[in-house]
Amino acid sequence: xxxxxxxxxxxxxxxxxxxxxxxxxxxxxxxxxxxxxxxxxxxxxxxxxxxxxxxxxxxxxxxxxxxxxxxxxxxxxxxxxxxxxxxxxxxxxxxxxxx
Numbered sequence: 479x480x481x482x483x484x485x486x487x488x489x490x491x492x493x494x495x496x497x498x499x500x501x502x503x504x505x506x507x508x509x510x511x512x513x514x515x516x517x518x519x520x521x522x523x524x525x526x527x528x529x530x531x532x533x534x535x536x537x538x539x540x541x542x543x544x545x546x547x548x549x550x551x552x553x554x555x556x557x558x559x560x561x562x563x564x565x566x567x568x569x570x571x572x573x574x575x576x577x
Contacts, residue, residue, distance in 0.1 A: 479548060480504070480528060482521055484511065493530060493540055505530075507537040516563070 481494040481501070489511040493504040509532055511517055520531040529539040550567055554560040 479546060480542065482519070482530065484519065491530065491532065491537065493528065495542075504540045505538055507532075509535065509537060 479496045481496060483492040483494065484490075489509050491507045491509065493506075494501050495504050507530070511532070518533050522529045522531075526542050526545060527539045528542055530537045552562060552565070
């Protein structure tokens with residue numbers, strides 16, 4: 479399982495992997511996270527890559543050598559105030575690329 483964690487101040491975003499009950503940091507980014515207004519977090523899966531974007535800016539990606547099918551979860555830590563809007567999950571594209 480892969481977890482995306484966001485800490486609003488000073489704007490840290492982490493990608494963690496959990497396997498056999500152990501969590502390991504895969505990537506970490508420092509970027510402005512705007513308080514008291516909407517932020518757009520986007521995670522895409524393309525092949526074996528997970529790519530992370532915040533407010534339209536590409537932060538980076540990690541390769542998932544052994545992706546595991548499963549559920550998508552959303553959570554907020556203690557004291558966090560989170561509003562969600564337009565949560566969208568699409569199945570991966572299949573077949574030939576349009577052209």
